[in-house]
Amino acid sequence: MSANVFPVPADVAARAHIDEQKYTEMYRRSVEDPDGFWGEHGKRLDWIKPYSRVKNTSYDFHNVSIKWFEDGTLNVSANCVDRHLETRGDQPAIIWEADDPNEHKVITYKELHHEVNKFANVLHGQGVKKGDRVTIYLPMIPEAAYAMLACARIGAIHSIVFGGFSPDSLAQRIDSCKSNCIITADEGLRGGRKVPLKANVDKAVEKAPVDCVIVVKRTGSEITMKDGRDVWYHDEADRVSDHCAPVEMNAEDPLFILYTSGSTGQPKGVVHTTGGYLVYASMTHKYVFDYHDGDVYWCTADVGWVTGHSYIVYGPLANGATTLMFEGVPTYPGPGRFWEVCDKHNVNIFYTAPTAIRALMGAGDEHVTKTSRKSLRLLGSVGEPINPEAWTWYHNVVGEGRCPIVDTWWQTETGGILITPLPGATPLKPGSATRPFFGVQPAIVDAEGNFLDGATEGNLVITDSWPGQMRTVYGDHERFVQTYFATYKGLYFTGDGCRRDGDGYYWITGRVDDVINVSGHRMGTAEVESALVAHPKVSEAAVVGYPHDIKGQGIYAYVTLMEGEEPTDSLKKELVTHVRSEIGPIASPDLIQFAPGLPKTRSGKIMRRILRKIAEDSFDSLGDTSTLADPAVVDDLIDNRQNRA
Ligand code: WT7
Numbered sequence: 001m002s003a004n005v006f007p008v009p010a011d012v013a014a015r016a017h018i019d020e021q022k023y024t025e026m027y028r029r030s031v032e033d034p035d036g037f038w039g040e041h042g043k044r045l046d047w048i049k050p051y052s053r054v055k056n057t058s059y060d061f062h063n064v065s066i067k068w069f070e071d072g073t074l075n076v077s078a079n080c081v082d083r084h085l086e087t088r089g090d091q092p093a094i095i096w097e098a099d100d101p102n103e104h105k106v107i108t109y110k111e112l113h114h115e116v117n118k119f120a121n122v123l124h125g126q127g128v129k130k131g132d133r134v135t136i137y138l139p140m141i142p143e144a145a146y147a148m149l150a151c152a153r154i155g156a157i158h159s160i161v162f163g164g165f166s167p168d169s170l171a172q173r174i175d176s177c178k179s180n181c182i183i184t185a186d187e188g189l190r191g192g193r194k195v196p197l198k199a200n201v202d203k204a205v206e207k208a209p210v211d212c213v214i215v216v217k218r219t220g221s222e223i224t225m226k227d228g229r230d231v232w233y234h235d236e237a238d239r240v241s242d243h244c245a246p247v248e249m250n251a252e253d254p255l256f257i258l259y260t261s262g263s264t265g266q267p268k269g270v271v272h273t274t275g276g277y278l279v280y281a282s283m284t285h286k287y288v289f290d291y292h293d294g295d296v297y298w299c300t301a302d303v304g305w306v307t308g309h310s311y312i313v314y315g316p317l318a319n320g321a322t323t324l325m326f327e328g329v330p331t332y333p334g335p336g337r338f339w340e341v342c343d344k345h346n347v348n349i350f351y352t353a354p355t356a357i358r359a360l361m362g363a364g365d366e367h368v369t370k371t372s373r374k375s376l377r378l379l380g381s382v383g384e385p386i387n388p389e390a391w392t393w394y395h396n397v398v399g400e401g402r403c404p405i406v407d408t409w410w411q412t413e414t415g416g417i418l419i420t421p422l423p424g425a426t427p428l429k430p431g432s433a434t435r436p437f438f439g440v441q442p443a444i445v446d447a448e449g450n451f452l453d454g455a456t457e458g459n460l461v462i463t464d465s466w467p468g469q470m471r472t473v474y475g476d477h478e479r480f481v482q483t484y485f486a487t488y489k490g491l492y493f494t495g496d497g498c499r500r501d502g503d504g505y506y507w508i509t510g511r512v513d514d515v516i517n518v519s520g521h522r523m524g525t526a527e528v529e530s531a532l533v534a535h536p537k538v539s540e541a542a543v544v545g546y547p548h549d550i551k552g553q554g555i556y557a558y559v560t561l562m563e564g565e566e567p568t569d570s571l572k573k574e575l576v577t578h579v580r581s582e583i584g585p586i587a588s589p590d591l592i593q594f595a596p597g598l599p600k601t602r603s604g605k606i607m608r609r610i611l612r613k614i615a616e617d618s619f620d621s622l623g624d625t626s627t628l629a630d631p632a633v634v635d636d637l638i639d640n641r642q643n644r645a
Contacts, residue, residue: 006395006428012377012404016290016424023425023435030438031464037439038467042069042279045318046083048248049073051275057465061489064481067252068276068467075246076255076278077153080317081116082246084109092322095296095345096142099189099328101337104344107142109320112149114242115142119150121240122233126181126212130155130247133179133257135210136303137161137170137197139188140327143216143233144303145313147183152255152274155247159257159269162304163188163195165584167203173259174208177269177474181212183233187219191332198223251275257474258306260412261524262483263495263514269474270306270412277415278318280468284416284437285315288406289349289378290423296375298324299351300338305521306412307382310468311351315416330356335363339371339398350398351380351408353520354390358550361393368397378423380406383520384552385508391430409433409508411494412522413484415468418442419506432505439466444500449488459512460498461491514608516545516553521586523555528589531582532557535575537565542598542606543589546615546643554590556615556643558598567594591615591642597633599625610634617643 013019018026030037039054051072058065084093089110096105107115128134134156138144144160151158161173174182182205188195198215202224205213213230215223225232255274259267285291297316301307316323324345330338330352338360342350360367379399381391386407395405405428409419418440419433426434436442443451444458452458469492473480487493497509511517514525525543532541540560548554559575561567572592580588599607607628613619619638625631 004430006404008424008427009402009404012290013424015292016422018287018290018422018425020425023422026438027436031441034439034464038068038279041283042072042275042467044282045074045079045275045278047072047074051251055465059464059485059490059492061481061485064485066465066469066471068465069251069279072251072275073248074251074275074278075153075249076274076314077116077120077149078246079278080149080152080314081109081113084320085113088320091320093317094142094145095322095324097324097326097328097341097345099192099332101333101340105142112146115146116149116153117242117244118237118240119143119146120153120244121242122214122236123150123154123156123181124244125236125240126214126231128154128156128181132156132181133177134158135161135170135174135177135179135182137163137182137184137201138216138303139163139185139190139195139197139218140302140325141185141216141218142325143185145325148256148303148309148313149317153244153246155249155253157254157257159259160304160309161259162302162584163197164304164586166581167200168207168581169583170200170204171207172266174204174210176259176266177257180210181214182210183214183216185216185218186223187221189219189327191329194219194221249274252471254471256309258309258412260306261515261522261527263524264526267524267527268476268479268483270470271472271474272415272468273471276467276469278314280416280466281310281315282318284468285311285321286319287422288408288417288420288437289351289380291316291319291321291349293320294322295348296322296324296346297349297351298326298342298345298347299380300326300330300353300356301351301382306415310416330360331363334367335360336367336371339368339373342376343372346375348375349378349380350376351382353383354381354386355384355519355551357381357386357390357394361390362550365397373398373400376403378406379403380408382408382410384517385510386431388430395430404428407431407433409506413470414466415470418462418466419508429505432501432507434505436506442498442506443491444498445488445491449491455500455502457499457509458497459488460494460496460506460508461488462494463491465492516555518545518553518555518586519551523587527583528555528557528579528587531579531587532559532575534582535578537562537571538575539563540598542608542611544608544612544615546591546612548590551590555588556591556593557589558593558595558611558637560595560598593637593640593642595633595637595640597630597636599633599637600629601627602629604629611637614638614641615643617641617645
């Protein structure tokens with residue numbers, strides 16, 4: 001092995017739930033006897049009616065169907081809140097750290113119970129019923145967690161839309177799941193800047209009308225409220241009781257929808273259900289982060305992404321953990337903020353994204369070393385491959401060499417972590433997500449779908465189901481089947497490339513489809529393209545990713561203008577603004593190249609392989625261009641490339 005190997009530190013092994021031997025035994029049982037294994041671990045939740053059936057899943061292309069614990073009933077909010085009242089009512093459930101470093105709030109399990117019940121009754125008061133879809137467009141404030149748990153309490157299905165999405169993207173997501181109620185705030189606050197959430201909602205509902213908008217007061221700025229449709233949360237909460245009985249839900253009733261980008265078309269509504277999802281989120285949270293009672297755990301994600309769902313709210317709270325929720329950004333008021341917050345709240349477990357690590361690494365070690373960080377015991381990484389350089393900095397400077405790093409690979413679709421080290425069991429290699437979690441059976445296939453054995457590289461598939469897996473695309477089961485089970489029939493295709501080394505460790509190499517990963521945020525190149533061509537001066541656009549020092553991947557757009565339009569710098573700016581308003585700031589192109597022509601095959605298909613190479617500034621290896629309709633366009637593209645090394 002060329003990579004450095006970091007053995008499990010003795011003190012970590014000594015206190016860990018799972019050591020190497022236990023991992024091996026449990027993993028073997030989980031794949032040899034999934035019914036027995038998950039039947040046992042499903043008991044980590046409180047069920048109203050216990051399940052008698054555990055796994056009932058089929059990856060058969062003609063009949064994809066995924067059900068876990070299908071005859072059991074339970075309520076997610078009762079599992080995340082009520083069941084902890086007796087043993088840990090006064091323990092902090094949520095520590096909320098505001099954008100402003102002088103503001104924070106501690107919410108105990110008792111208080112969480114009160115707030116969730118109130119919120120559930122407010123939803124009832126607005127006519128929200130079991131099975132209804134509720135759109136949540138909130139900043140990172142405790143009400144986001146209350147709202148999620150309140151939906152779960154009454155059996156409504158939440159669909160959270162990240163606050164960085166534009167009114168158009170929000171409208172599209174409201175419309176797609178036919179949601180009738182939106183929960184938002186007057187404004188968000190990030191890095192000292194205000195985000196006009198309610199104003200965005202006002203624009204979105206012009207296109208996708210709803211019956212009710214519940215507005216949480218965050219900044220107190222002036223906003224417009226429409227009579228008969230918009231209500232202030234605090235007014236409604238004053239009027240309702242703080243008792244709302246949790247509704248009995250079937251294990252396979254939907255818990256939430258979360259939209260995510262794919263290689264084609266509009267974002268897909270990923271559907272997660274109640275029982276299997278919560279078993280999987282809570283179990284991975286406990287073992288991957290080696291969570292022990294009393295630990296303070298902090299995941300820096302936003303609840304607008306799946307990481308926030310599974311590892312800020314549902315997993316930790318189901319485990320009775322103390323979860324820290326952060327409203328701000330890593331660099332405000334300065335690049336030491338993360339570590340100052342760790343010291344302020346004695347954080348033991350810290351989970352963030354490589355893009356944040358790289359940005360802070362660039363800001364200088366002194367912002368880290370001036371803090372103590374002695375409470376930290378474990379570090380985590382998620383969202384994109386972590387380059388060994390960032391891994392090493394995280395390990396040495398942030399963790400002072402004593403904290404293992406869990407590099408967790410998973411997806412919105414997987415509900416929870418699939419490939420990851422367990423801190424007490426897995427020797428680490430920088431840049432590798434290492435080995436599968438219990439019940440997860442990864443495999444590597446070639447382009448034809450042949451299984452590749454031993455040390456190899458190819459496409460990552462999963463050969464059988466695990467309880468946290470998505471069940472369907474909302475309203476479009478056929479799209480679910482086509483997206484994930486059609487490429488390699490009978491296998492779940494992840495869309496990721498992957499290498500396996502001689503020790504059986506997995507190394508994710510990145511997406512192999514037309515999805516790019518920008519700062520850990522997933523973006524379909526097709527979505528950015530359709531935003532660009534919606535501009536009146538654009539005739540054609542092709543978007544690819546290119547390596548970016550901080551973001552992992554940047555967005556590179558090739559744009560062909562309408563006849564007679566001038567390719568100016570001010571038009572480039574206009575196009576960036578246009579994409580931001582169509583999709584949101586996260587989709588802003590980093591580089592735009594005006595291209596008189598795009599490389600196409602004779603049948604008119606854009607050859608993205610060539611565009612990717614040019615965007616990477618590695619055009620000496622363009623491969624065969626003889627099949628192009630007009631090979632000459634390539635020379636112009638190379639001459640005018642925007643990313644010269
Ligand atoms: C894609 C999923 C899972 C929560 C956040 C992203 C990439 C994710 C890793 C990792 C290498 C990773 C993959 C995956 N990815 N974690 N540890 N190492 N790549 O969720 O938006 O659904 O994106 O993120 O490419 O397919 P997502």
